[in-house]
Amino acid sequence: MKPKPHKAIDWKKIAQNDLRVTAYHEAGHAIVCKHFHIPYILNYLKPTKATLEKKGAIGQIGYFKVAQVTPFRCAVIGWAGVMATALLEGDDEQNCFDYHDTNNLDELSPTDATAVRKTRFRWRALTTAARILRRRWDEVENKAAHYLE
Numbered sequence: 160m161k162p163k164p165h166k167a168i169d170w171k172k173i174a175q176n177d178l179r180v181t182a183y184h185e186a187g188h189a190i191v192c193k194h195f196h197i198p199y200i201l202n203y204l205k206p207t208k209a210t211l212e213k214k215g216a217i218g219q220i221g222y223f224k225v226a227q228v229t230p231f232r233c234a235v236i237g238w239a240g241v242m243a244t245a246l247l248e249g250d251d252e253q254n255c256f257d258y259h260d261t262n263n264l265d266e267l268s269p270t271d272a273t274a275v276r277k278t279r280f281r282w283r284a285l286t287t288a289a290r291i292l293r294r295r296w297d298e299v300e301n302k303a304a305h306y307l308e
């Protein structure tokens with residue numbers, strides 16, 4: 160059997176999509192911070208070199224350790240990034256929770272995993288993040304668009 164002709168990978172398209180998804184991820188963290196009245200700032204959102212293993216964008220939201228920051232809320236903020244991208248792709252909390260096995264949070268970024276580990280109530284933290292993001296989805300979309308400007 161002849162091998163299929165090699166199809167060129169559209170790296171530009173992949174990089175654009177990675178940047179968009181990362182903007183939604185950071186917007187998810189941001190809107191949950193806003194919901195809890197926790198001041199936050201986008202430290203960076205920038206394209207990187209995309210490879211088959213590594214997405215072509217990185218981002219980071221920082222927030223201030225004010226009185227509103229409880230361990231449970233840290234976990235909600237921690238989940239909000241992946242939950243925002245799950246909602247963007249039409250996934251639900253169960254899917255997101257199953258994918259990010261709660262005993263093995265390796266699929267989360269180290270920062271997000273540390274935040275999620277602050278509570279034993281990980282399922283509740285994830286569903287809380289989902290509820291906030293669904294209710295405020297317009298704000299998530301506006302924030303992501305703003306970050307991409």
Ligand SMILES: [Zn+2]
Pocket residue numbers: 184188240241268271
């Ligand atoms: Zn994150």
